[in-house]
Amino acid sequence: MELFRLAARTSAVLGYMAVNTGRHLVxxxxxxxxxxxxxxxxxxxxxxWAMGTRSLNSYxxxxxxxxxxxxxxxxxxxPEHPQxxxxxxxxRARPLGGSGTAPAQFGRSARQRTSLRATPFLAA
Structure with a gap:
């Protein structure tokens, strides 16, 4: 069983590295x-973890x-797992933001953060 776990996690890490190099099919x-x-x-x-990497790849x-x-x-x-x-x-959140379907309050808080950064005493 431990050999399968190591093989699965190795494949998952290789998948993540392939995402980071833009090799989506790999x-x-x-x-x-x-x-x-x-x-x-x-x-x-x-x-x-692999589902998360697949999600990132699609994103x-x-x-x-x-x-x-x-x-x-x-x-x-x-749903209660640390992953x-x-x-x-x-x-979930990143794709909603990227697709423009995020609830209005997400966009509003992003605009507020942007306007705070433009405040001179906070920019330094």
């Missing part, structure tokens, strides 16, 4: 492999709907 292949290996041994943490390709879908898939596994925060922030 990233998806590694993430799919990570998920399959992790599911075989019921490793929820690695499965959620960087501009596919915000797929990004949210991968995040939701991971969140359904264990859930990564899925909520990177997998």
């Amino acid at each position: 990233a998806e292949a590694y993430c799919a492999e990570a998920v399959e290996l992790a599911r075989d041994i019921t490793d929820v943490e690695t499965t959620m 960087y390709q501009g596919d915000y709907a797929a990004s949210a879908m991968w995040a939701d898939t991971g969140l359904r596994l264990a 859930a925060i990564r899925l909520l922030i990177n997998g």
Whole structure:
């Protein structure tokens, strides 16, 4: 079982590195492999992590709907798991902002932060 966990996590890390180098098809292949290996041994943490990486991969390709879908898939596994925060922030909030479908209060708070940075005594 430990060998499967190591293989799953290695694939997940390689997938993440492929995302960071813009090799999206390679990233998806590694993430799919990570998920399959992790599911075989019921490793929820690695499965959620790979789903987060798939979400990030979709986000960087501009596919915000797929990004949210991968995040939701991971969140359904264990909504209270520590990996859930990564899925909520990177997998749900970022795509909503990128697609222009974020609730109005998110845009308003972003504008407020921008106007605060423009204040001379805060800019220094």
